[in-house]
Amino acid sequence: MSLLAHGNSISVVEVTNISAHGVWLLAHGEELFMSYDDFPWFKEMSVQSIVNVEEESPNHFYWPDIDVDLTREIIKHPDRFPLKSKST
Template sequence: MKLLRPGKNISASVENITPFGLWLYVKEKEYFLGYKEYPFFRDQTLHSIQNVQLLYDYHLYWPELDVDLEIDNLENPEKYPLQYNSASELKGKSSRRAVARR
């Protein structure tokens, strides 16, 4: 088992929440998660967004939101082309198609 040096910060924390997204501090790096790319954080409670856990030194988990992200997703988004689509977004797209077919 690999031991960490005492005093090393291995936690994750939400440093700031803005109208455009949130700033996350993980392993001595800061990341911006915009609501456009990460819409599941929009309109959530402050507590549920701030309740983030760093698991296995690379996995971020928000238990109240059931959101999982790996740090590599934040550092290299081009490697992960799949985008999140909520059920309401999918429903809206199908209804637009139905209207267009009439």
């Protein structure tokens, strides 16, 4: 017998909102905002690509469709990590 009822999520990370300004990520009960100014990789991506997020290790998030990985620290303090992707 399964310990999880049908329909219950075991994910501890999920995208809760995508807006014209950025993406909200819910991780371990905390909502984190990623503005497109600080995280430009998400701006032109499909909703499907953005919501496909995994937590590879504690507080380390990976978007396989976009090949972007970020830590909670980077998301909370993007000013400490000023490197951004360059447009081609």
